[in-house]
Amino acid sequence: MSHQYRSGLTTVPELDDVQFGRWQNLLEERTGMCLPSQRRSFLQTSLGLRMQEVGCQSYQEYYDRVLNGPTGAIEWSTLVDRLTVQETRFFRDPDAYAFVDQYIQQKAAEMDADETLECWSVGCSSGEEAYSLSMVADRYLTPFNKRYAITGTDISTIVLRKARAGRYQPRALDWVPQEYLARSFKTSGINEIEISDHLRKRCCFSQVNILNLSACPLNSQHVIYCQNVLIYFRRWRRREILNVLAERLAPGGILVIGLGEMVDFQHPLLEPVRSSQVSAFVRKKTNPTGETTRR
Template sequence: MQPSVDWSLRPLADMSSAEFHDWQALLEERSGMVVTEQRRIFLQANLSSRMREVGVTDYASYYRQVTDGPRGAVEWSTLMDRLTVQETRFFRHPPSFALLSAYMQQRCESRGAAQPWSLWSVGCASGEETYSLAICAAEALTLDGCDGQYGVIGTDISLSALSRSRDGLYSRRRLEQMDPDLCARYFQPMPDGRFQVTPSLAARVCFARLNVLELNGAPMSDMDVIFCQNLLIYFRRWRRREILNRLVERLAPGGLLVIGAGEVVGWQHPELVPVADSQVLAFTRKCL
C-alpha cells in the first residue's frame, strides 16, 4: 500500500530561467532584495506556498497577480512577509549595545535632560532589536542620575513583523539569553507562558512600515542613534552604500550609526568619524 501524500507539500513545477529572471528583477526593483541562483530554491518554495493558498498554479500567473494594480499591491505585501527573513533576538550583538551604553553615558554629561534622545532600529523584524535599544537607553540614562527622556522607532517592510513587534509578546526561549535582571524589569509574565513588554517600556517605542529604498521620503531626522544591522547583506554593494548615505542624512550631529560587522567594506562618508572599536562597525557624525 502506497503511503498517503500530503498534497499541500507537493512541489509545483520548477521555474523556468525566464520566470526566475522576472522574479529576480521584480524583487530587486521593488525591495532591493537580491535573490542569487543559490537562493532559487528558497524563492520557489515560498512562492509555491503562497500560490497554493490563493489557488494559482503557475509562476507567470502569480507574477501578473502581484503586479496588477491596487489588488496586486496587497498581495505583494503579503508575499514580502514570506520572503523577508525575520529571525533575530534580544541584544543580538552584545558589543554593539555595550558601545551604545558607553556612548549615551558619555554624551549624557554634555546634553541637558530636557533634550530627548531619539533612536532608530532599521529593519526591526519582530521587534527584539528595537526593544533592546529601548532597554539599553533606559539603563544608560538612569546611571549617574542622568534621567533623560528617549524614544525608539523600529521600521520594517513586513507588516506581519510589525504587528508582532507592536504586540510585544515573546516566548521564554526568546528571552533565555537576556540578563535575568533586565527580564524582570522590562517584561511581565503572562498566563500563557509568554512574556509581555512592560507598559512603561512599550510607551517609549513605536513601529512603522518603511522600505529602505524609499528613505528619501522617510520622516525621520536628527536621530541620535541609528542601528542598521543584519539588513544590508541582502542588497548589492552599490545599494548598501546608497542606503547608508541616506541614513547619514538623518543622523544628528554627534549621532551614532551602528552597522553590522562585515556588511559593508571600504565605505566612507565625509561627515562621519569611525569609532575605535575592534568588535563593532560604527561611526559618529561630525558636529557642526
C-alpha cells in the same frame, strides 16, 4: 519537461531559470533586495505555497496576478511579508550593544533636561532590536528623569504587528542580559512573556521601504542601528542607504552596521570607529568646511 518537488505535504512546481530571474528582478526593483541564486529553493517554496493558497497554477500566472491593479498590490504586500522576514533576537550582537551602551551612558550624562535621546532601528523585524535599545536607554536615562524615544522601521507589516504587541516566547529571554530581565518583561499568558509597558510606550513602529528612506521623516537621530540589513542589497545600493542614514544622524550620533557589511564606506560627515568587534561611525560635530554643525 515540467518537474515538481514535494515540500512537507504539498507539491511545489520547479522554478526554472527564466522565472527565477523574473522574480529576482521584481523583488530588487520594488524592495532593493538582491536574492542570490543560492536562495532559489527558498523563493520557490515561498512562491509555490502562496500560489496554492490563492489558486494559481503557475509562476507566470501568479506573477501576472501580482502585477494586476489594486488586488495585485495587496497580494504583493502579502508576498513581501513572506520573503523578507529575517531571524532576530534580543541583544543579537553583544559587542555592538556594548558599544551602544557606552555611548548612551555618556550621552545621558551630557543631555539637557529638555532633550530627548532618539534611536532608530532600521529593519527592526519583530521588535527585539528596538526593545533592546529601549532597555539600554531606560537603564541610563529613566533614573534621572530624562527622555528617550525608539523608532523601529521595517517593510513587513506582519513583523511590525508582532513588534507593536511586544509578546514573545519565553526562550527569547535566553539572550537578554541578567540586569534587564526583572524590569523589562512581564508574564503575559501561558508560555508567553511581554515587554513592560514603560518600555513599549517609548517605542513606535512604522512601515518603511528602505528604497524610500529619503522620504522617511526621521532626523537628528542619536543612535541609528542598522545591522544585518545591508547584506541583502548590492554594494552600490548599500552605499546609497548609508549616505541617507549619515544625513539623519545628530552631531556626535552613532551609526552601527554589521561587521563586513560595508568595509570601505566613507562619508564626509562620518568618522569611522576603529574596532575589530564593531562596525560603526560617529557623525562629526563639525561639517566638512570646519563649521560647527547645529544640534
